[in-house]
Amino acid sequence: MTAIRAGVHRAIITPETGIYLIGFADRAGGAQGILDDLTATAVIIEDGRDRGAIIALDLLALHPETVEQVKEGVARKLGISKSHILLCCSHTHSGPPAW
Numbered sequence: 869m870t871a872i873r874a875g876v877h878r879a880i881i882t883p884e885t886g887i888y889l890i891g892f893a894d895r896a897g898g899a900q901g902i903l904d905d906l907t908a909t910a911v912i913i914e915d916g917r918d919r920g921a922i923i924a925l926d927l928l929a930l931h932p933e934t935v936e937q938v939k940e941g942v943a944r945k946l947g948i949s950k951s952h953i954l955l956c957c958s959h960t961h962s963g964p965p966a967w
Contacts, residue, residue: 870915870916870917871915871916872913872914872915873913873914873915874911874912874913874914875911875912876909876910876911876912877909877910878907878908878909878910879907879908879909880905880906880907881905881906881907881908881925881926881927882902882905882906883899883906883963883964885898885899885900885901885902886898886899887899887964888964888965889961889962889963889964890928890961890963890964890965890966890967891928891960891961891962891963892961899962903962906926906927906960906962906963907925907926908923908924908925908926909923909924910922910923910924911923912946912948918949918952919946919947919948919949919952920948920952920953920954921942921946921948921952921953921954922954922956923938923942923953923954923955923956924956924957924958925955925956925957925958925966926957926958926960926963927957927958927960927963927964927966928957928959928960928961928963928965928966928967929957929959929966929967930955930957930966930967931966931967934966935955938953938955939953939955
């Protein structure tokens with residue numbers, strides 16, 4: 869039987885107050901405070917042959933070029949095929965623009 873291993877890590881990605889928040893066209897000014905931190909959470913799963921990553925981000929969306937850059941960095945650093953890396957966003961309207 870093949871053993872499956874997994875690991876998880878979470879990082880806070882909350883920007884400084886004052887930064888513009890994406891998602892509402894009529895919002896005036898930047899962020900005035902922080903209620904809850906924004907996070908990036910990565911789960912790495914491997915079975916001895918293949919390794920994959922799921923990365924969840926508290927952001928509205930990511931630009932396709934940014935997705936490609938993140939996948940290339942993860943692939944280079946962790947030896948994971950880019951086709952085995954999934955990025956997903958929580959679609960928060962209380963985060964910085966990442967488009």
